[in-house]
Amino acid sequence: MNHFFKVKTLEQVEALADQFSCVSVEKVPITDSFFRILAKDIDATHDIPGFRRATMDGYALHSGSTFGASESNPAWLEVIGSISMGESPSFSIQSGQAAKISTGGMLPDGADSVVMVEHTEVIGGGSAALTGADRDKSAVSYSPTVEIYKSVAPLQNVIDKDEDFKKGDKILKSGTQLRPQEVGLAAALGICELPVYKIPKVGIISTGDEIVPIDEIPQLGKIRDINSYTLAGLITEAGAIPIQYGIIKDNEEALLNACLKALDETDMVLISGGSSVGNRDFTVNVLSSLKDTEILVHGISISPGKPTILAKSGKKPIWGLPGHVVSAMVVFKIVVLPFLRQIQGLSSCKTNDSSILIPAILTKNVASAQGRTDFIRVRFVKQLDINLKYKYQIFAEPILGKSGLIRTMVMADGLLEIGENVEGVERGDLVNIIPLRTLD
């Protein structure tokens, strides 16, 4: 027997995400860890950079030796050596002394700052000044004098030994996505492998007697399978692996077998089509008949996407998604994605305000039914802003069209969410858009 919708709100559905646990952990070389989710807190095992480094080419010295120095009243310091790159200086600096240093070089004991080469001039000693024309790579063994035209403060033009990270600092939290800079930080600590959550697999089952594989020419009345591909793309974009289980005819036994196989082989299953309450909508029956499976949701107060099913089979979520192409994509982005984030181990999925939205000015009035959250496809139109600081203003133009039209998603740059207690938004309103584009 079919159920009728017992519609839940978006918030009620989102609150169910923490019923599902995340995938297990593996270690990967850091070159394979980009955009993976870290599975363990990482603390700094030592200071970084570990020694006091120059950030400029110039002279290492004690800042006190330069106080009061100016163009008209330079400080005169004795150049007692030159610091080889990558080596620990064998000498220390006293007041009144300086040592030639390049960017990244290690300051000698006694030196607390670097004066830029542009603010110095070597006099006497017969050596060339330290400029671009100076190609002498040998260590400086003479003791010429350097004139300093500008005073420096303590720690000026240096990075102190624990200025980047201090031993014991909590630097990366479990559940963080590893951007290039987080991986760079691991590299700095000498971490060659990182513990990350495994990449989840997501199964896709397409249903419907009218659906044919894309390499077939559909007979009149049939259409090619689009949702297997749009969903695979959304899964890929989210950093998971899509597994396609093909097209299942409207037949409960065939769908049951496909679900069992997909549940066995993947971490989450999507069934496209047949999720409503009509006489051809078998998904809820099939899910009800699965062992150890509970229907958590049938019907969500969103548009498009109302006929959505969420079941918990063992510890895995299995979804019935609407068959309309736009509805299936919107439900994935809005409803399914937070659950996938949970399975991936991303910690920020637990806070629902984490998405980056693009503010834009609406170009048309959009009405919305109360008691339902609407997601309106919009196209961005950019207009140069007269004020140079802002570069341009983004306008959001609603795209009209039925939720069965893939064209409307191809035109769309984002989705406008209109909350369930809002009757509509007006032309000229500043709205926040959920972006649907990734590059550029």
Place this chain on the structure above:
Amino acid sequence: MNHFFKVKTLEQVEALADQFSCVSVEKVPITDSFFRILAKDIDATHDIPGFRRATMDGYALHSGSTFGASESNPAWLEVIGSISMGESPSFSIQSGQAAKISTGGMLPDGADSVVMVEHTEVIGGGSAALTGADRDKSAVSYSPTVEIYKSVAPLQNVIDKDEDFKKGDKILKSGTQLRPQEVGLAAALGICELPVYKIPKVGIISTGDEIVPIDEIPQLGKIRDINSYTLAGLITEAGAIPIQYGIIKDNEEALLNACLKALDETDMVLISGGSSVGNRDFTVNVLSSLKDTEILVHGISISPGKPTILAKSGKKPIWGLPGHVVSAMVVFKIVVLPFLRQIQGLSSCKTNDSSILIPAILTKNVASAQGRTDFIRVRFVKQLDINLKYKYQIFAEPILGKSGLIRTMVMADGLLEIGENVEGVERGDLVNIIPLRTLD
């Protein structure tokens, strides 16, 4: 002999991108085409969906038969059949007739609309009404009557045969990035393989006597190689393949050989470190000594990142990037990326206003030198907005810290660009932030 900086503006550098041509084209299965760049225009080879489809469960009919129908004054229509899913109906509809249809079903000739099952009731004929309780899957052979309580307009609750795409429509342009919906559209047309630009390879050479591989414990004065990893991550994020050529000591011959190998094997080369004008900065000499190579840029009026070199070797760009971790990342994002987009074949890289920026309110005054474009690291702070429509307001908090500190990039969510003619931005100003986060 070293050069001195002949500083170019960011705009002058960006204008050089079209000197480089894009990679060659390959065909890939559409399941491998997500986020690749399309290399050919695609036109619709036929109408989509190709027939008039129902978007609701209900009755297919001629809209004229329902005009004036209401709860108190229903229209009575003869049910002459039921349409099997995925099949072309063998009958046509006359005025006063209707046929049972499910979502996605093909309308018979003569029917121009569908009335939702919720607005109907079958009377007489002994059959159950078309509700969730109706499990009869066999074709309807009797002729009961259906009461229609609501009129429908022509084409209501249907998608017309060419409503998604019309044969001959230009649907996808060469140079477009293929999102899930663009691939879905190809699926709808039965395109199983797509012509896309090859994935470019980008070589990374790290230089400096003070740099050691990450699996070594650095002696005092040395640090581990960070830039090879941060740059590899940025290249991966951009959809290209990073190839690491290891660490080259400060030695012109070794660097020359590494450049020759990398230029031979990749589409673009990045050299980290040694790009300035000091006596240890060999990059520009090595690039000058390469055959068929022209130095296009040495020095850009940006901060961080001024000591950046761009050379054209044959048809390939080869970059000298500053060694400071933050500078190298910022230069990649701001300067190198548009060139990579050009090589990837992405057409929108030719318009510089295509990036999505996040408007935010600045929390502190930030000064900036005139004649130089500054990129300030910022952290997002979100605050719930009282107005429900907007969800929250984003604030941008500048991160202070030297450009040698990877920590500051780990803290950062984005970059604030301050144009060369702007003296600074003030607390409370609305600014546009270049995002540095990808997920969530």
